[in-house]
Every structure is written in structure tokens, then in C-alpha cells.
Amino acid sequence: MLSQYLRKEGRVKHMAINACLTPVCAMHGLAVTTVEGIGTTQDKLHPVQERIAKSHGSQCGFCTPGIVMSMYALLRSRNKIEYHDIETALQGNLCRCTGYRPILEGFKTFIEGWEKHYVPVEQGSCIMGKECCRNKKATKLDEIESDKSKFIPYDPTQEPIFPPELKLHNYYDESFLFIRGPNVIWIRPRNVKELLSIKHKYPTSKIVVGNTEIGVEMKFKKIVYPILLSPSTICDMMSCKVSDQGIIIGAATSLTDLQNFLEQDIKVDSNMTKVFSAIKRMLHWFAGNQVRNVASLAGNIITASPISDLNPILMASAAVLNVCSLERGYRKVTINENFFKSYRKTALNDDEIVVSIEIPFTESMQFFKAYKQARRRDDDISIVTAAFNIKFDQTNAIVSEAFMCFGGMGPTTFYAKRSSNLLVGQTWKENVISDVCDSLMEELHLESNAPGGMAEYRKSLCLSLFFRFYLYVSQKITKFNGFKINNYDLSGIDEIPLMEPNSSQCYEMKNNAEKPDAVGKPLPHLSAFKQATGEAIYCDDILPVEGELHLSLILSSESHAKIVSIDPSKALALPGVVAFFSAQDLSEQCNKMGPILKDEEVFSRDKVISQACVIGAIVAKSEMVSKRAKNLVTVTYERLDPVIITTEDAIEHKSYFSGYPQQIKKGDVENAFLKSKHVVEGKIRIGAQEHFYLETISAYAIRKEDELEIISTTQAPAEIGHTVAQCLQIRNHKVISKVKRIGGGFGGKETRASVLAVPVAIAAYKLKKPVRSVLDRDEDMQITGYRHPFLIKYKASFNEEGRITGVLYDLYANAGYSMDISCSMIDRTIFHVDNSYFIQNIEVNGYLCKTNMPSNTAFRGFGAPQAMLAAETMIRHIASVINKSYEEIVEINLYREGHLTHFNQVLSHCTLSKCWNQCIETSGYLKRKKSVEEFNRSNRWKKKGISLVPTKYGISFGSDFLMQAGALILVYADGSVLLSIGGIEMGQGLYTKMIQVASKALEIDYTKIYINETATDKVPNASPTAASISSDLYGMAVINACNILKKRISSYKEKNPSGSWEDWISCAYMDRVSLFATGFYAAPKIEYNREKNSGNLYEYFTYGVACSEVIIDCLTGDHQVLRSDIVMDVGESLNPAIDIGQIEGAFMQGYGLFTIEEMVFSPRGDILSKGPGAYKIPAFSDIPKVFNVSLLKGAPNPRAVYSSKAVGEPPLFLAASIYFAIKEAIKSARIDSGVHPEFELDTPATCARIRMACEDTITKQVKPTIKSNAVPWNVVA
Secondary structure, three states: OEEEEEOOOOEEEEEOOOOOOOOHHHHOOOEEOOHHHOOOOOOOOOHHHHHHHHOOOOOOOOOHHHHHHHHHHHHHHOOOOOHHHHHHHOOOOOOOOOOOHHHHHHHHOOOOOHHHHOOOOOEOOEOOHHHOHHHOOOOHHHHHHHOHHHOOOOOHHHOOOOOHHHHHOOHHHHOOEEEEOOOOEEEEOOOHHHHHHHHHHOOOOEEOOOOOOHHHHHHHOOOOOOEEEOOOOOHHHOOEEEOOOEEEEEOOOEHHHHHHHHHHOOOOOHHHOHHHHHHHHHHHHOOOHHHHOOOEHHHHHHHOOOOOOOHHHHHHOOOEEEEEEOOOEEEEEEOOOOOEEEOOEEOOOOOOEEEEEEEEOOOOOEEEEEEEEEOOOOOOOEEEEEEEEEEEOOOOOEEEEEEEEEEOOOOOOEEOHHHHHHHOOOEOOOHHHHHHHHHHHHHOOOOOOOOOOOHHHHHHHHHHHHHHHHHHHHHHOHHHHOOOOOHHHHHHOOOOOOOOOEEEEEOOOOOOOOOOOOOOOOOOOOOHHHHHHOOOOOHHHOOOOOOOEEEEEEEOOOOOEEEEEEEOHHHHOOOOEEEEEEHHHOOOOOOEEOOOOOOEEOOOOOEEOOOOOEEEEEEEOOHHHHHHHHOOOEEEEEEOOOOOOOHHHHHHHOOEOOOOOEEEEEOOHHHHHHHOOEEEEEEEEEOOEOOOOOOOOEEEEEEEOOEEEEEEOOOOHHHHHHHHHHHHOOOHHHEEEEEOOOOOOOOOOOOOOHHHHHHHHHHHHHHOOOEEEEOOHHHHHHHOOOEOOEEEEEEEEEOOOOOEEEEEEEEEEEEEOOOOOHHHHHHHHHOOOOOOEOOOOEEEEEEEEEOOOOOOOOOOOOOHHHHHHHHHHHHHHHHHHOOOOHHHHHHHHEOOOOOEOOOOOEOOOOOHHHHHHHHHHHHOHHHHHHHHHHHHHHOOOEEEEEEEEEEEEEEOOOOHHHOEEEEEEEEOOOOOEEEEEOOOOOOOOHHHHHHHHHHHHHOOOHHHEEEOOEEOOOOOOOOOOOOOOHHHHHHHHHHHHHHHHHHHHHHHHHHOOOOOHHHHHHHHHHOOOOOEEEEEEEOOOOOOEOOOOEOOOOOEEEEEEEEEEEEEEOOOOOEEEEEEEEEEEOEOOOOHHHHHHHHHHHHHHHHHHHHHOOOOEOOOOOEOOOOOOOOOOOOHHHOOOEEEEEEOOOOOOOOOHHHEOOOOOHHHHHHHHHHHHHHHHHHHHHHHHOOOOOOOOOEOOOHHHHHHHOOOHHHHHOOOOOOOOOOOOOEOO
């Protein structure tokens, strides 16, 4: 948080900012507060820190400090807050673990009167009625961990004061500032005259306000701007005022200050402020709060981005810039069709500066609206923006002036002059729509392969947004021309409104207060308080040591090419560079790696087979030097063909990994097809998904004599140690691999962490120096692979009632350039194509496609969600053919107790029907389905959909050798317990759950037990922390270790039954009894025989059902999840708070997979979605507006620790309920348009796909425009 004393106003201004974008020079004279400065675990937590932790809003914790500071800055900025303020303050924050709900609930407690909303649950609103956990009498433990009324009160008077020295002296904020760096000079002039003088002398110097554009260019485009000018203390450029003609905005005024000015300081008739209202509304969707706090309106104008949110508004309103140069003085420049000359080029001269912007008032018969469509609502760049300005004669409804301006439709902001002029002189009637749309189609020249893609969608948006504006104006001027729009069309006027979310979490909590037993209690994540205060240590938080070096990777820029030469000479000549490593430094054998097949190279030797293959590594004395040096390494390529990117490319070239397709069969599929009256065929594509863990991959290696210690962000520390030992040709016992915690993993750090850890280890070992490296986000996204994209084809037969008689599946997975663990992934896909349905006859063929993509890898669900989506698509296809409801087909085919799966495992303790029935009942599905149908009958341009989805997820690695776990327990003489396990903590709460398990097993308070880290010198040969099974495996290992210790101290307990744990341990120590023990657990052997396709493959299954309702905007493709209800069978939960957190987090990650998150690739394999600017995960405002999660009651699981079940991956697929609800809504829109209701909708169901699937007269006007020999801008992998 930055704090600034506003001397003229006599107050302190607080604002959250992005540290990565804010230059240190810009903070001169300001106070900086970080998360460590507001509270610590040693002294006192700040209420924000306490509430996010106790509300279970911190899992991996890597995002927590940023979220805490955003909320803290909000509290420091406002005396009273509403929910809208919280959501706005968090627009620039992301979390990949929690699903956001617990964070918001924790922060809602700062809203005045929140207690009114936190009341006991009444009978009927919770499935457990009066037995709901909220109504039970709390034990002491419950009060400590979950009673919100016990939160530390927030007292704003106790906040730290602003540094007095910054208030007393104006030197810091009013003096001329000149700072010279090695490459850049920073100058802060005091007034416009000084700024003009410097700009005249250095016309190419850049004026910096928010650094949101220049900072990105300097980092990613490697552009160096030698002179940067900051106008942050120039009053003429920082003020806003009202004039006779409109408002005048200082060029350097922050967007937040502009927003506040528009909301609070304009006291004129609302008819005069229509442009201002459009700006104010657009600013809400402009970037995030942290950017708006520093970015300026003039900066947005001069950047001249073709997808600017604000420039179409300024052009449509004929805003005027007051610009000035030293030689020519002041002049006024109107933002019109001639202002934006070309891509990011304006009509201003290099020596001119913008001093202010004038925006005019509007008139009573003038109508102004602006619209923005993006992939995600919050903090996203535009796909298309539009601004419409229509003025009518005062006496009639004839258009006198018209301006239609668009962003995202070419290299500059576009004024549709011909179409605008067409409106002038026309009466505002229905023919206006067709005339203008026809004209726009002629005027909007956007080739189908235009940069950014989605050309047809972008064109349709322009027409759709004009139609929305037409409806808005028509409603406003009815009294003037008598023309009235149909009530059926009214839903097209407004966008989907914002709503405050509400939620419930229902679970059964055991009353086990008689003896210490933390199992089943909703303890917060035991690192949550450290995470909330910034004290939690991650890999790159390890303090640097003397002589430490930094490593940067050199990545391939080609997808398939021969390496002709590598020349590091320029890099090695750079001061501070120590070494360059490549394949030449390793033998052919040592250069090989891979978790199953050794088909990858540490450093590419002769050729590269994917973009971002690692070619070499630069090691330098600082991170800055290593990053600069890597760009000086010259690699010469010779391109090779073919470049195989898409699944279709692979099929065409028969590019499959050896041994594929893999096949399983049950029954006689062909005979089933022949005998069945009904047979359907279809296909579904599931796109790639980036893990987007908040902590990128990093590694730190230290050589100690002939040993090596590696700390890395891995889910498999044993595998890191093994791979490093192999590459260095040393024994495994001399390589210690450690993990304290990682900032999210989701499978992405199971095998791909080796890509960085191995080069770092090689450099540290060979140079005998500590070496560290942290991947930038763009590097991480290019290197580490994704969830496997799939093309799945199905053919199914069924009888008149809808019972499935046979299914044939062909599964095509895009595995990328190496095997990684794709073979295990495709197995799980094959074994989950049934989802939740009994199928007598089935054949499944699984193909692993070898492409020139990054090697795809494990991701939460591990191939199962893709398979289950195909199964659900098929079920709905069947229902449509015989005109039955989806629910009827499900209930006919749903698995029941004792059924055999398609791989012939008997289902025992199958709770699918119970989950299904409970979800239907508690969600009110049948009643709400009728309400949805009624809504759709009454509304043309907004449609609702509601859908149920069940899931059945098998719990096991699928390989015997991985189904083992170890634990080490050390009890110290004071009674404290140090527990070590082979699993790692990545936010899923494994450490917390294992401490709870040990607490129950040892019958001691959980506060006596601590887990320090995971290390291979404590527990060797550990399996990766993956497959949702770590709690099952390590829980049993912990119990076994505890039982050994309990047996050893049992005699002391018998002798002194009233004594304490400390008493018994002290006696045992004095008697020289061993107080440490190892526990080992090997799960029952997997009985599955692939050749016979029979036997138990999984330990058990986790079941669940979800019901989701959505609303879509048929004109834009936008959507909102109105409600989601989840019923999940997790057995008897070890920790219901953590399990619900996993359910919600997985659900939101699945929501991203099925709707928002889209990986985009060029035909040559360039990764176009390699950062948060282009790749969007769900944000705070995307959560369901009603989000109810219930843990199934009375379903103990006899096959896991304390009757619990695995929970990490199974809930993810339930988010498909949102995808299918969207399909139902689209279906209603298609029926209204008179087109066939059945259609294919590939995932993700983005706004573009939703809009174009709602076929109507607008989309039919849009025709593809691409030359026959043109290369598409992007392809679908």
C-alpha cells in the first residue's frame, strides 16, 4: 500500500498498487506499507489477517498477502464499506485455490451490520435442518476456530500513523527530482514549464504516470527508454474541474481520482452527464483497482491501443486534448477520426505533452452509451468496445448527429463514419436496425485471420451492441415518436447485473470433546496465519547467501527446427556473467530425463521439438544480469517440417506415441449397435488448461562438499532428487531434496519442476556455488505444459426408454512433444468414460498424439474430466433423440450398489443415487427448472439454463509401486512432536490433516504437533503428492508410526493414568525408551488385469452431484452463474473446512476449464496465451451468486483413514453443470431464432462460442472474410 500526504487537502491518501509495475523512483516522498507492517504472528495480527485465516480464505497462501493488502488499503481509504467496495478492491487479485467464497465471507465481516446476515440456519434452508452445524453448541475448539463473533474488533483509530517527517516538509513532494540509474534517468519536474523544457530537449523521452504500458514494454519487449519523466507533482496535470462546457481532467490524474470526481464532485442535471456516466461505468471494468490507482486517462489515450476501453468513448464524445510544446505553445486537438494515425500512433508531435482533457456535457435529447466485452468481467482487456452518441432534434425523433466508435476492430480506434452519417436525418424506427447493420458490415473490414482472432464474433458484437443501444434509445424516446419496443425484447437493453454472492456450507461435526481429538474439526489451515502475515517461507523467500548465483534459461523460439549453432559469446562477455551451460556440458546419457520414458533432454542438443524447449542456461552474479545475458545468446535454426500442433494435425500424420491406441473392451459393442433401434454419434473438444499456480516454478541448489541440497517447487521431491543424481552421475543419498510449501501445484509441479531444478542443480554442483532461479510467468506458461486437450468421438446405442446398450469411444489426447506421464493420464481417461453410468457393452480406444506442443502433464482430474464431459454430452444427446428429459436418462442408467464398471470393478458403498436425490431436493431443481422455462418464454435476449451433473472418481495411482507412504515421528523430551511425511503441502491442507490424524492417534492436543518441511533425508522414495490420495496414504503411515510410540509409552500411561502427555514422555525419556518411530503403509495390491479387463483398479470412488443455474446474454455471449448446489460424499471428513475449501476451489477451477480459460496457439506453435493479460482464470466476481456445498451425511468409507475420502480432484468435474446449463440456455435462444436446438459446443464455452451458438439474424449477417491462401491467426490444439 502506498500512502501520500495531499498537502493542499490536508489528508492522507492510501492506495493499493502492483509492486511489479511501480518504479521505486515513483515512491519518492510516499510511505510504503507491506503485509509484514500491519501485523505478525509474534506480536498481533491485524483483523484483516486474522479474518482471512480464520475464515479458511488461505490455502496455498501465495496470493494471501496481496489480497490482505488490497482489503487493508480499502479499510484505510473509506470510513464505511459495502460489499461492492470489497469486490471492487479485489478486482486486481487472483486466487487459484480457494474458489474465493471464504475470502469474501471473511471480509464481509467488515461491513457494518454483517451480523444481521449471519444468523442460525432455519429448518428447511439446510439439509440437516435444526441439526445444522451452525445451530450446534460449540465446543471450545469450535469457538476458537470458527466463531466469527470472536474476531478481533477492527478499530481504525489504532492504525499506524503516517510518517510525520513526510507531513512536515514539502521537500519530498514538491522538489525537482533527478535520479540516474545505469540505463535510465528518472526526472520529476515541478511544473509544466520544466516538463516542456525537458521534453523539448529530449523529444523521445517518455512521460510515466502509472507505468502500466512502459513497464510492460521494458520487461517483455526489452525496450529501453533512457529518460523517463514523472508529472506526479504538477498541479495543472493532476486536477479535475467543471467548466461551462463540461469537465477538464488533468492529464496525470489517476483513474481512481477521476472516478471519485465523477461520482462526487459534479453537481449538474443528469441529462448533462451521460458521457460522464459512461466513463464512470467503464472505469469499473478498466483493469483492476491497483492499476486504476496509478494509471491516467492521458496515458490510455497516448498509448493508442486499438482495444482501449476509453478511447471509443472519448472519440464518440468529441473530447478535446489541451496539448502544449515549448516552441508552439498550446493548441486544442479533438479526438476524432484523424487523431489515431496508425497502430499506437497519434496525431501529436514528439515534443508535445497532454496537459488536460476536456469532455463536453450532453443535452436532454442526446443519448450516450458505451459497452465493453471481454473474456472475463474483472480486470480484462477488451475484445470489443463500443461507444454510441446520438442526438435528436428537440422537437421530434429525427437524428441530428450520430457517432459510432469501436475498439478492437482494427489497428486503431475506429469511427464508423458512413454508418453514423446514415443515421442522420432518419426517424428512429425499426428499419434503423437493418440499415445500420448492413452498413456496418460493409464498413467493418476485419479479416478472419486478423490479430486477436474471433473475427466473426467481433463483427457480430458490433452489430449486437448497436442493437442493444437501439433498444435503449427506443425505450427512452417512446413519448416523442410513439414507437414502442416489444416487451419480449426489453431484456436486450441491459447487461447482466452485478449481484452480491451468498453461500452455505453444511456438514456434520463429530462431538469428540471428551479427549483430545482434532479429527473432523474445521481447523483453519495451520499455516494460514503465517501466510496472511507474509511470514510463510516459499522457495524464493530463502535469504540469499554470499556468493550466490542466478540462473536463466535460454528457450527455443521455434517449434520444430534443427539447431545449427549456439553462440553465447556476447552473453559471456557481459560483466557479471559466470557461465553458460548447454548439452555440450553433459554426456548424452546424463542429458536425458523423464518420469517414465527418458525421452526428454535437459538441454536440447541437435534440434528443438517444441517452442520453449530449454537450449541452455546462463549463470550470473545477479538475476538482472542473467536475464539480460540470456537475450544475448544467439541461436541459429533451420526450420523443419511438419510442425504438428493440433490433434487433427497428429491424426492426419498418424503421429502417435508407440503402443497407442490403448484399448479396453467389455461385451459386444458391434452387436449392440446392430440390435439397437437408436444409434447416435457425436464429438466434443476439450481445450488445454494452464495450471496458473500463483507461485511459478523455482529452484535453489547448494553444494555442500560432495553433497547437493535442492529446495524446489515440486510435488515430487524424491523424483527431483533421483533425476538430479542421475544427470550428475552421483548416488541418490548425496542429493537431499526439500520442500517447505509450494504456492499451488494442481499437478503442474509433479514432473515439470525438473525442467528448472535439474539445470539449477547442475550449475550449483559444477560451479560449487549456491544457484537459484525463478521462472517468470510467461516462461512458466511456455515451458511447463497444460491439461491435455482432447478430441473425443462417441457412438452410442440405446433402447426406447433410453437405456444405453453399447458405446464406442475414440479418445485423442494431445500429449505434446514427450511422454511425461501422459500414458497414465490416458489410462484414467479410458477408465472414466463411463462417468456415473452402467454400460453393458463398451469399447474404448485411447490415442496419445505426439505434437510440437510443450509436453502436457498432470492437472487436477488427470484426464478424467475430459472423459466425463464426453459421457455427459452423450447422455444429453440420447435424451434429445427420444425426447426425454436428461434426468430420466440419468436415472435409468445411473450406477447402483453392486454394479460392475466397464473395467469390471464391483461398486461397493456406492452413494451416487443418494447424492443425486439429495441434490435434486436441496437445490429445488424441479421447481427451478419450471421457473427457468417461464423466464425463457418471456425474454428474448437473456436466457437461463439449469443442469445437474453427477461424478464418480476413482481413487488410486493405478500403479502398485506408487501406493506406499512413509512417516517419521520425533517426540522431544518436553512432549513436543515433530512429524515428517513424504507428501508436500501445496495448499490442500495435507500437513493440517496429518497433524489432526496424529492428534487423534496419540490422543494429544494438535497444538503439540508440528510439521517443518518435507525432505528426502526424512522419508525416502516418496510417491508424488498427487492423485488426491496423499491423505489416505500418509494418514495410515502416520497412524502406524503413532501406534508404535503409543505402545512404547503405554506402561507409563497405565502407571500414571491421571498424568499428562508430558509426564509420560519425561518418564519414557528417563528410562531410555526410543521416542521416535517410522510408520509405513502399503495399500492393498491392485488386482486389475488389463488383458482380462477385470479386477479392482481403484481403492474406492468419491461421488458427488452438482446443480447449476446460469443466465446468458444472447447478444454478447456473456454469462453469470446464478446458483450452484453441490452434494459431495467425502466419507467422514478429516477436516470439513478444508474439504469444503477443496470442493469450492476445484469447482471454480473446473468452471475455468469449461468456460473461461482458453489457451491460444499459432499454426507454427507460438504460445499466444503466455501471461495473465491473455489468459484469464476466474476472478472474485465469477463465483456463483448462490453457492451451497453439503457434505453427504452418514457415508463412512471403510477403505481410508478414519473413514474419510479423497477430495482434491473429484469435485472439479461438477463444474460441467455450468457448461451444460449454458448449453440449455443457448438451446432456448436457438429455438426462438428458429434454428435446430441441438448443436456442438466445444470447451471452453467462451463468450465468443456462446454468442455465435445463439444463431440469429445478427450472426447470420456476419460472413467469414479470409483469403484462400491466408494463414489463420490461431488454431485449436
